[in-house]
Amino acid sequence: MSTLVISDLHVDVLTEEGNKPILKGVNLTVRPGEIHAIMGPNGSGKSTLAYAIAGHPKYEITRGSVTLDGVELTELSVDERARAGLFLAMQYPVEVPGVSVANFLRTAKTALDGVAPKVRTWVKDVEGALGRMQLDKTFSARSVNEGFSGGEKKRHEIAQLELLNPKAAILDETDSGLDIDALKIVSEGVNRYSAQGDRAVVLITHYTRILRYIEPTFVHVFVDGRIVAEGGKELAENLEATGYEQYVKAAANA
Amino acid sequence: MPNVAGAIETIESHLHPEPSFDVAKHPMPTGREEIWRFSPLKALRPLLAEGAPLGGLDWAGELPAGVEMRKVPAAEARERAIEPPVDRVAAIASQRTGDAVYMNVPAEAVIDEPIVFTATGTGQQAAESLVVDFGRHSRATLVLHFQGSAQYASKYDFRVADGAEVNLVYVNDWDGDAVHGGQITVEVGRDARVRTIHASLGGKAIRIAERAMFAGPGGEIEQFGIYFVEGGQHVEHRMFVDHNAPHTKSNVDYRGALQGHGAHSVWIGDVLIRKVALQIETYESNKNLVLTDGCQADSVPNLEIETGEIAGAGHSSTTGRFDDNQLFYLMSRGITEDEARRLVVHGFFNDIIRRIGVPAIEQKLLAQVERELELVHGSTATKDHE
Numbered sequence: 001m002s003t004l005v006i007s008d009l010h011v012d013v014l015t016e017e018g019n020k021p022i023l024k025g026v027n028l029t030v031r032p033g034e035i036h037a038i039m040g041p042n043g044s045g046k047s048t049l050a051y052a053i054a055g056h057p058k059y060e061i062t063r064g065s066v067t068l069d070g071v072e073l074t075e076l077s078v079d080e081r082a083r084a085g086l087f088l089a090m091q092y093p094v095e096v097p098g099v100s101v102a103n104f105l106r107t108a109k110t111a112l113d114g115v116a117p118k119v120r121t122w123v124k125d126v127e128g129a130l131g132r133m134q135l136d137k138t139f140s141a142r143s144v145n146e147g148f149s150g151g152e153k154k155r156h157e158i159a160q161l162e163l164l165n166p167k168a169a170i171l172d173e174t175d176s177g178l179d180i181d182a183l184k185i186v187s188e189g190v191n192r193y194s195a196q197g198d199r200a201v202v203l204i205t206h207y208t209r210i211l212r213y214i215e216p217t218f219v220h221v222f223v224d225g226r227i228v229a230e231g232g233k234e235l236a237e238n239l240e241a242t243g244y245e246q247y248v249k250a251a252a253n254a
Numbered sequence: 255m256p257n258v259a260g261a262i263e264t265i266e267s268h269l270h271p272e273p274s275f276d277v278a279k280h281p282m283p284t285g286r287e288e289i290w291r292f293s294p295l296k297a298l299r300p301l302l303a304e305g306a307p308l309g310g311l312d313w314a315g316e317l318p319a320g321v322e323m324r325k326v327p328a329a330e331a332r333e334r335a336i337e338p339p340v341d342r343v344a345a346i347a348s349q350r351t352g353d354a355v356y357m358n359v360p361a362e363a364v365i366d367e368p369i370v371f372t373a374t375g376t377g378q379q380a381a382e383s384l385v386v387d388f389g390r391h392s393r394a395t396l397v398l399h400f401q402g403s404a405q406y407a408s409k410y411d412f413r414v415a416d417g418a419e420v421n422l423v424y425v426n427d428w429d430g431d432a433v434h435g436g437q438i439t440v441e442v443g444r445d446a447r448v449r450t451i452h453a454s455l456g457g458k459a460i461r462i463a464e465r466a467m468f469a470g471p472g473g474e475i476e477q478f479g480i481y482f483v484e485g486g487q488h489v490e491h492r493m494f495v496d497h498n499a500p501h502t503k504s505n506v507d508y509r510g511a512l513q514g515h516g517a518h519s520v521w522i523g524d525v526l527i528r529k530v531a532l533q534i535e536t537y538e539s540n541k542n543l544v545l546t547d548g549c550q551a552d553s554v555p556n557l558e559i560e561t562g563e564i565a566g567a568g569h570s571s572t573t574g575r576f577d578d579n580q581l582f583y584l585m586s587r588g589i590t591e592d593e594a595r596r597l598v599v600h601g602f603f604n605d606i607i608r609r610i611g612v613p614a615i616e617q618k619l620l621a622q623v624e625r626e627l628e629l630v631h632g633s634t635a636t637k638d639h640e
Contacts, residue, residue, distance in 0.1 A: 054582075054586050055582075055585075055586075056582050057578055057582065058578075077585070077591070078582060078585035078586055079585040079586075079588055079589055079590050079591065079594075081586075082585070082586055082587055082588035082589075083588045087586075087587075088586050090583070090586075093583065094577075094579045094580050094582070094583035095580075096580050096583065096584065096597070096598065096601055097601055097602065097605045098600065098601030098602055098603065098604035098605035098606075098608070099597050099598070099600065099601035099604070103597075104584070104587075104597070107584075107587075107589055107593065107597060108584075108587035108588055108589055111587070111588040111589045111590060111593065112587075112588040143601070143605070144583075160587065164587065164588075
């Protein structure tokens with residue numbers, strides 16, 4: 001069972017001009033099997049939330065906590081958080097020239113499990129996970145994210161999600177830059193992962209489009225570094241019609 | 255048609271002095287000269303001194319059937335050379351060569367297995383001249399593997415005739431006190447294809463002038479290099495590609511990792527595109543990964559363009575530390591920081607090694623990189639946990 005609890009989270013981004021507060025008290029509990037969509041305008045701090053929870057060195061948590069199954073993540077290094085069961089599908093996956101997808105996946109799996117995966121089943125697992133994302137066999141010989149199309153990068157992220165099968169996943173704008181076919185493929189992957197029933201999913205998105213394929217348990221509106229409204233999927237439908245403006249104005253007047 | 259002649263300043267060519275066998279034409283450097291300003295003159299001192307002929311390294315290797323190799327008088331090597339020495343070390347190498355070596359790969363010979371020679375220094379000062387002719391339409395791979403210790407000055411000439419396909423591999427795997435300086439000149443024949451791979455892994459000071467020129471149109475040369483420079487070590491590759499014929503191509507890509515106090519790498523990437531060299535294509539790249547404080551990487555790409563009618567010309571140079579985003583990405587998948595660094599460095603070199611296209615050499619170099627990584631592993635880890 002996997003519960004992700006974010007409590008009163010305050011985060012600064014480190015810039016050359018000094019610290020700049022971005023997150024101003026985020027509270028969110030994601031129970032096993034739930035999918036929480038976090039929606040907000042550009043610059044609201046959605047990606048900061050994702051990166052701060054994963055431990056990116058550019059962000060500093062100044063207050064609050066994040067626990068996964070009771071384990072305090074904010075005290076752990078980036079790799080320790082991943083080994084505690086956290087996964088971040090990135091909006092801009094990073095190129096690692098000269099490191100093949102196959103080598104990367106095997107190294108990650110070995111690090112997470114503490115032992116190298118069994119060769120025979122592993123190769124099949126990798127081919128299966130890539131195949132379900134419609135990435136062909138030659139894909140595993142390519143350098144990680146190097147020369148990948150936007151869609152290939154995102155499908156590679158979700159292939160990792162399925163293969164590494166973490167306790168909790170934060171998907172940071174996985175839908176951005178995808179055409180409708182790729183969006184369906186990616187959504188199916190997320191749904192398969194979530195259908196296991198005991199995983200926690202945080203789906204960060206700017207658009208409502210992906211919510212046609214992935215049904216969220218809850219929708220949260222994120223403005224100016226905090227959650228300002230919560231509801232079911234009907235909230236996303238309202239946003240589709242009215243946009244973020246009312247929330248942005250309300251936050252500005254608060 | 256891209257015309258870059260107007261966009262890029264044409265500079266006076268002070269980097270390629272008139273080559274000469276006459277040592278007097280190469281005065282003792284003071285360290286202020288453009289071609290010497292990065293070099294450790296003190297370490298190179300024995301290689302700059304005139305004197306009696308010296309012996310060579312201990313060479314071992316198997317010669318395939320049909321390939322001829324013999325000792326020749328130094329004077330004959332000078333006559334067969336593609337060009338005279340361009341600096342004092344090469345001039346001294348030539349002057350102090352006792353017996354020179356001449357190798358000939360006959361025309362149309364196709365030699366699948368790499369020709370591998372191991373040259374071992376025995377702690378002595380040494381000077382050698384080597385001239386190799388690769389005949390028309392021949393195909394061969396020559397690997398020169400240096401080890402042991404020496405103060406070694408060398409002058410090598412590789413003439414690749416029309417239509418030949420040749421790989422030249424130099425592995426500088428010297429002991430920690432070795433000093434090696436010299437000149438390697440490659441002439442690329444009409445429609446010939448040459449690939450050179452230069453791996454510098456050991457030694458106290460290495461300074462090699464690598465020069466390439468063409469004997470006709472349509473030739474191609476690719477030059478790949480990797481170097482691992484440790485504290486107190488100096489590794490200097492001075493590249494010069496002379497596009498002196500039309501429709502020729504060159505691609506130079508050198509990558510190095512530096513770690514430890516006083517680790518110093520120098521990469522000079524000169525390209526000259528002459529008036530006659532229409533429709534040529536060239537790209538030069540140098541990347542340095544600085545693993546610790548106290549290292550210095552000098553990287554100087556330089557294009558001189560005398561015609562605007564070219565297909566493409568460019569260069570790039572980057573020197574930096576680990577990319578935080580790469581480490582973050584790998585670590586966010588559970589990979590430890592040490593392992594992530596190892597993967598990034600491995601990838602950095604593998605990116606070059608995989609393009610070599612000679613499996614035996616790729617495997618050998620990957621193993622060498624693995625070994626170097628094991629050596630640096632502890633100290634980079636210490637560094638990062640500060």
